[in-house]
Amino acid sequence: MPRLSSRFSAFPVYPLAHIPARKKALVAAGVDVIDLGAGDADLPPPAGAVAALQAAAEVPAMQRYGFGLGHVPFREAISGWMQTRFGHRVDPLTEVVPLLGSKEGLAHIAFAYLGAGDVAIIPDPAYQAYLGGALMSEATPYVYALRPRTEFLVDLDEIPADVLARTRVLYLNYPNNPTAAIAPRAYLEHVVRLCRERDILLVYDNAYSEMGFDGYVPPSIFEIDGARDVAIEFHSLSKTYNMTGWRCAWAVAKPEIAGALTKVKSFTDTGQYLGIQAAGVAAIESWGEFVPRNRAVFAQRRDAAVAAFRANGFSCESPAATMYLWIPLPEGIASADFCDRLREEQGVIAMPGSGFGAGGEGFFRISFIQDGPRIAEAARRAGVVLSAMLAAEPRSPGAHTS
Structure with a gap:
C-alpha cells in the first residue's frame, strides 16, 4: 500500500464531508429532513444567467x-x-x-x-x-x-x-x-x-x-x-x-x-x-435589480430564524450580514454532540462550530437558506434536542462560549 504524505496526514476532516451521505440515508428512511447546513440557498439564479448559459451551449467557440x-x-x-x-x-x-x-x-x-x-x-x-x-x-x-x-x-x-x-x-x-x-x-x-x-x-x-x-x-x-x-x-x-x-x-x-x-x-x-x-x-x-430583491428575501429569513431560535431556548444575535446564525450552546454541551443528535433524532442538519476549527467549539451554525416556516420547524426540533441534553446527566464536555 503506497504511503500517504505527511502533508496529507495533517489535513483535518472536512466539516461537510459526511453530511450528504447521512442526509441521503435519512431521506431514504422517510425522515422529513430540514437542511440548514451548507450556505446553499433554495432560491433561483438570475434568469439572464440561465439563458446565457443555454445560448452559450449552442456556440462552438464556447x-x-x-x-x-x-x-x-x-x-x-x-x-x-x-x-x-x-x-x-x-x-x-x-x-x-x-x-x-x-x-x-x-x-x-x-x-x-x-x-x-x-x-x-x-x-x-x-x-x-x-x-x-x-x-x-x-x-x-x-x-x-x-x-x-x-x-x-x-x-x-x-x-x-x-x-x-x-x-x-x-x-x-x-x-x-x-x-x-x-x-x-x-x-x-x-x-x-x-x-x-x-x-x-x-x-x-x-x-x-x-x-x-x-x-x-x-x-x-x-x-x-x-x-x-x-x-x-x-x-x-x-x-x-x-x-x-x-x-x-x-x-x-x-x-x-x-x-x-x-x-x-x-x-x-x-x-x-x-x-x-x-x-x-x-x-x-x-x-x-436582482441583488436587492434577493437580499430582501434573506433579510426576512434572518428575522424569522432569529425569532424562531430565540423562542426555542437559544440565545442568538441578529447578524448584520451573511446567511448564517452563529448560535452559542450552554456550557457543557459539545457542538458536535448537539448537531449529531439534532440530525439523527430530529432530521435537522446544522453545522457544529468545532467542524470549522477548535475555536468554534461552543457554537453551532445554521444557514437561513429555507423559508420561514421550515426554519421555524427546525428551531422547534432544535429546542427539543437542547432540552433533552440539558436534562441529561452527566452532560457531555464542551467549551465555554466566552
Whole structure:
C-alpha cells in the first residue's frame, strides 16, 4: 500500500464531508429532513444567467479551452462592477483572475507566497480552504481563535512578535463565515497598515459583500488606503446570485499579485467553461435589480430564524450580514454532540462550530437558506434536542462560549 504524505496526514476532516451521505440515508428512511447546513440557498439564479448559459451551449467557440484568459467580457464585467460597487478601478486583463469558485483560488494563492518555515495566520473557526492552502504549501498555520471577547476579529496585536516576523500570509473574511461578524473600518485600516509594515499578503475573502442588512454595506478591502500594495480580494457568484454549483468567481489584485495566482493556476487547471463565464456576465449585469430583491428575501429569513431560535431556548444575535446564525450552546454541551443528535433524532442538519476549527467549539451554525416556516420547524426540533441534553446527566464536555 503506497504511503500517504505527511502533508496529507495533517489535513483535518472536512466539516461537510459526511453530511450528504447521512442526509441521503435519512431521506431514504422517510425522515422529513430540514437542511440548514451548507450556505446553499433554495432560491433561483438570475434568469439572464440561465439563458446565457443555454445560448452559450449552442456556440462552438464556447466549447474550447478557456485557459487563464477566459471569456474577456467576463473580465470586463468584473472590472466594471468593482468600479460601480466600490469605486475601485481595476484593469480587466492584468488585475482580474477568473476562478473555478473562490475556494480554489483561496487555496492556490498560498502556493505562490508560502513555503516551509513561513507562517500563515488562519482565523479559527473559518472556511477550511485557508488552512488547506497553508498545509499544502508546507507552511506553518498560526490559528487564531475567533471569540466574542474580540467581536470575532483577529486581533493582530495579540499575535507573538516571533510569529509575526515569519508571517507571509494573513487570511481574513468579513462579513465572516461562520460567525457572521463584520469588521469596522478602523480595524481594517489597522490590518492594512500592519501588513504593509511587515510585507504580509492580505488574502481578503469577500464572498458575502452583497449580503449586508439594515443599511450595512460591506466594503471592499481596496476602499482602505494602501490595501492595493498588499491585498488580494476574492468574490464569488455563489452567494450573491444563488449560483453555488456553477463554481464561478474571481480575484482582484495589482498585476504582480494577480499574476502570481494566474501562474499557479496555469499548472492546475485550464480555466472555467466559457459558457459559465458568459452566464457570469449576465449575472453581474443583473446586479442592480436582482441583488436587492434577493437580499430582501434573506433579510426576512434572518428575522424569522432569529425569532424562531430565540423562542426555542437559544440565545442568538441578529447578524448584520451573511446567511448564517452563529448560535452559542450552554456550557457543557459539545457542538458536535448537539448537531449529531439534532440530525439523527430530529432530521435537522446544522453545522457544529468545532467542524470549522477548535475555536468554534461552543457554537453551532445554521444557514437561513429555507423559508420561514421550515426554519421555524427546525428551531422547534432544535429546542427539543437542547432540552433533552440539558436534562441529561452527566452532560457531555464542551467549551465555554466566552
